[in-house]
Amino acid sequence: MQAMINTPPYTCGILTLSDKGAKGEREDTSGPLLKQLLTAQGFQVKAYQIIPDQQLLIEAFLIKWVDEKGIDLIVTTGGTGVSPSDRTPEATRQIIDLEIPGIAEAMRQASLAKTPQAIWSRGIAGIRKKSLIINLPGSERGAKENIEAVLPALAHGLYKIKGGTADCGEKREGKD
Amino acid sequence: MQAMINTPPYTCGILTLSDKGAKGEREDTSGPLLKQLLTAQGFQVKAYQIIPDQQLLIEAFLIKWVDEKGIDLIVTTGGTGVSPSDRTPEATRQIIDLEIPGIAEAMRQASLAKTPQAIWSRGIAGIRKKSLIINLPGSERGAKENIEAVLPALAHGLYKIKGGTADCGEKREGKD
């Protein structure tokens, strides 16, 4: 259920982290799936890119998409695990102003109900300027399970992040 | 269920963060509700104040209530969300010696069972000297749901924080 307040459709970017994907050696199935899920939720997908698992490159893309393109929501997929090459949480932590621990907790809790391997995802979420960045696992199933755990709450959160002060239409919401 | 060991009643302070509340433009319903819940659990409410959402002011109150008034438990309500003015977690992190992540996790988990919007609360909990500080959401419903998730455990934790070494009367407890 979305907020009943009037919000513009928010823009969204999908950043897939995959060394093999960036070289064209592996098809990215998580990115297109996320595009579909986010579009269905009312987001306008404005950017989609596959880049290798390199921390500085990830940071550069996140900064560019927020600061230059003004994208409201960025979801990353890949690089959240415990392999030596997994650096997406480190890149994200480096460029956010504020971390939102409840997003990562809710996503891991949802995944944990399906598989004990959910503990390895180190993904975080946070705010840079007025934009929200969320790290998702790289697997199609993991990315889907994780984003679906928080998707219904995103529009209301973005409204608040951008300084909206009206209370949400849902009876559940008061002031935060 | 409370510990069966002999503990003095602990003192408690309630700090409401609200710009409108501080100006008398909005009635604080969360503060009085917390007073009632904490009193029912055996706490002696020694301080209650409504102040605006300003980080340095929040820090000053938390320090004063712990260092000068020696209050055992401080609960804050408000300023935990993702609005630009929400700074309670930042203020709290600044003045605690030690964070207790399990308190925030348990509170968000309880709220998440009721609403997906629970992910936005960034509240933390921690220890300053021998006192416990817990951030709660500002809405009446959110504050109630959150404190009730941890209320039965607080007396035993405070006993340990203050250096108590006897095992708790509950069969569940051994050494930590």
Added chain:
Amino acid sequence: MQAMINTPPYTCGILTLSDKGAKGEREDTSGPLLKQLLTAQGFQVKAYQIIPDQQLLIEAFLIKWVDEKGIDLIVTTGGTGVSPSDRTPEATRQIIDLEIPGIAEAMRQASLAKTPQAIWSRGIAGIRKKSLIINLPGSERGAKENIEAVLPALAHGLYKIKGGTADCGEKREGKD
């Protein structure tokens, strides 16, 4: 269910933190129980020691067991609570390269289903070099509940931590 990929049996060390235990004034029941649980899961227990609750000593043991003995998995038991002497999480945070929040969350969530006192465990988990370190509570029951919450996932995670790239045999796993 374990990964179906071929992994060598991983080695394991158990470090019990207890002032009384180190002086021989209290029998360590958690250490032997963990030895049994880890052996049953296929780990080779190579080290077991009871030392007092002193931060620098804990750090020294963790470093030695990883850097000199090359132990794959270290579990600590004790010193995770809120008593003034509990310093295991601080010692661990000091010497790990990377924290894995999902392990601590899953353990506390499992404990919380049994007792509200689970919120007090401040245990963390993380990676030093290619080894995994997990903090468990000191009580026999707490240590068991916590390790059992993550035990089925450990072999696969260690395989990834050490740079393994094959996908896990479980249908559930894709790339992380």
